[in-house]
Amino acid sequence: MGATQQIYNKLYHCYGSQGWWPADTVFEMMIGAILVQRTNWSNVEKALCQLTPYLSPEQLEALPMEELEVAIRSSGFYRQKAKRIKAFLHWYKKYDYQLAHLRHVETETLRAELLSIHGIGAETANVLLLYAFQRPVFVVDAYARRIFARFGLDMPEKEQVFRLQVETECVLDTEGFKEFHALIVQHAKEHCKMKPICSGCPLVDECERRGV
DNA sequence: CTCCAGGAGC
DNA sequence: GCTCCTGGAG
Numbered sequence: 001m002g003a004t005q006q007i008y009n010k011l012y013h014c015y016g017s018q019g020w021w022p023a024d025t026v027f028e029m030m031i032g033a034i035l036v037q038r039t040n041w042s043n044v045e046k047a048l049c050q051l052t053p054y055l056s057p058e059q060l061e062a063l064p065m066e067e068l069e070v071a072i073r074s075s076g077f078y079r080q081k082a083k084r085i086k087a088f089l090h091w092y093k094k095y096d097y098q099l100a101h102l103r104h105v106e107t108e109t110l111r112a113e114l115l116s117i118h119g120i121g122a123e124t125a126n127v128l129l130l131y132a133f134q135r136p137v138f139v140v141d142a143y144a145r146r147i148f149a150r151f152g153l154d155m156p157e158k159e160q161v162f163r164l165q166v167e168t169e170c171v172l173d174t175e176g177f178k179e180f181h182a183l184i185v186q187h188a189k190e191h192c193k194m195k196p197i198c199s200g201c202p203l204v205d206e207c208e209r210r211g212v
Numbered sequence: 213c214t215c216c217a218g219g220a221g222c
Numbered sequence: 223g224c225t226c227c228t229g230g231a232g
Binding site for chain 1: 225226227228229230
Binding site for chain 2: 036040076118141
């Protein structure tokens with residue numbers, strides 16, 4: 001078994017099923033994916049709460065930029081994020097804001113389209129592919145890099161190389177990759193912080209920083 | 213009060 | 223490698 005599959009198994013065994021992403025609708029999930037860029041989830045929750053009356057593509061499209069900025073202020077970088085949300089909506093409108101209209105699009109094609117949207121980078125594209133468009137992709141984020149590096153894996157700097165490595169090695173379907181990302185977030189928050197809390201960590205045996 | 217965690221674009 | 227920002231921790 002590959003090392004990345006081992007990490008998944010151990011995290012799953014320790015923390016159990018996570019049931020991500022936390023959102024009532026797919027559209028709310030999409031907006032959350034942009035808001036959470038370089039931000040903690042509690043700040044995103046406050047922003048989503050302010051956006052509650054506008055959580056449909058049509059209403060967000062109609063919402064003036066200034067009002068959108070005020071509403072999402074708590075998520076940080078609110079000026080860029082307001083533009084990014086509008087840019088995403090502009091793209092999504094080509095598909096009549098219909099998830100079903102994207103179902104037949106190849107994953108790689110869809111990824112390229114998402115990456116062409118101003119403000120959607122590799123990580124946000126993967127999060128959207130996984131949780132909104134139900135594609136089996138591994139989300140490369142700061143947490144995954146940290147956890148995998150401490151596990152002793154040599155980490156490709158390039159996102160695509162890292163992602164393909166995990167996707168090839170792990171036998172997971174879409175639901176499995178959703179769990180994997182959620183488990184990585186959970187583990188990073190509970191144990192594998194910048195300053196790690198190694199007591200009770202499910203990965204201590206393999207970790208390079210064991211006992212720190 | 214200062215500091216820190218957290219993606220993307222230029 | 224710098225800029226964009228907040229809320230919570232220290």
